[in-house]
Amino acid sequence: MVIKDGKAELKNMSSNIFDGDLAISGLVDTKPKIPTFNMSLGMNSFDISQSFNQLDLLQNLAPIAKALKGKLNTSIKLSGLLDNEFKPNLQTVSGNALAELLTTKIEPKNAAILNLLGDNINFIDFEKLDLKNLKTDISFKDGQVAIKPFNLKYQDIDIKVEGTHGFDKSLLYNAVFDVPTKYLGSEVNRLIGKIDNESVNDISIPVTANIGGTFTAPTVKTDLTSGVSLLTQKLVEIEKQKLINKGKDEIGNILGDILNKPKDSTTTKTDSTKTKLEESVKDVLDNLFKKKKTEKDTIKE
Incomplete structure (x- = not known):
């Protein structure tokens, strides 16, 4: 010295x-x-x-x-x-x-x-x-x-973590879990099981855990917004492709004949189908985490 x-x-x-x-x-x-x-x-x-x-x-x-x-x-x-x-x-x-x-x-x-x-x-x-x-x-x-940001992996689940905390012990972190649907419970799997296509087995959705509070009294809130949107989009695309492969008539019966009807009619019908599916996805995912909330009473939505 x-x-x-x-x-x-x-x-x-x-x-x-x-x-x-x-x-x-x-x-x-x-x-x-x-x-x-x-x-x-x-x-x-x-x-x-x-x-x-x-x-x-x-x-x-x-x-x-x-x-x-x-x-x-x-x-x-x-x-x-x-x-x-x-x-x-x-x-x-x-x-x-x-x-x-x-x-x-x-x-x-x-x-x-x-x-x-x-x-x-x-x-x-x-x-x-x-x-x-x-x-x-x-x-x-x-x-x-x-x-x-850094990445972790748990079995077949990719995890991305980033955020900040204070020397005052405050927390502000996000952890995004890219979760295969097989982990999300029977209700989710019943929903995707209605679509007869092997592609659904490869679907994973992001589940975000927003971490706040303090070191000793943390809080966790789940954000399913991006997960609902992504799962809905993937299911719609899989179903549309399956119908396209079956031919124009099948598309017309289920999605409003998107190849032959006027653009505005097709758009309306497709949007309606997507909206209904999105609502179903959101209900299923919401129910999944509401069940956890009842059991543990710690995760807030």
């Missing part, structure tokens, strides 16, 4: 801590009325439980940290102001971090967010979610932490 002209500087300091290796360089400047700092941290093979339990900074960067068991690599660059006790004033901290999870086990019960999601999304067992080798790019400024 070099101390000179009211500044304390660390250069390439290293240590073994939390069952891993820490490299640190930084500067504290006490000349300004409010002391400032900047710092670079390199953490290699850190034990997640130990490091996140003892370092407030890491706790603030990862809302689900308490649910993770395993190892972590991360590099962090940050700067900001110090308070009267020479601790970082989190509301002034800015910087970025790149984190990589190594061998990791998830214990959802230890993180309120995962616990709530697990209670309400019955097609995913969050204990079996594979986070190994997951890399996340994080930036933070003015007390807010932004997570760049």
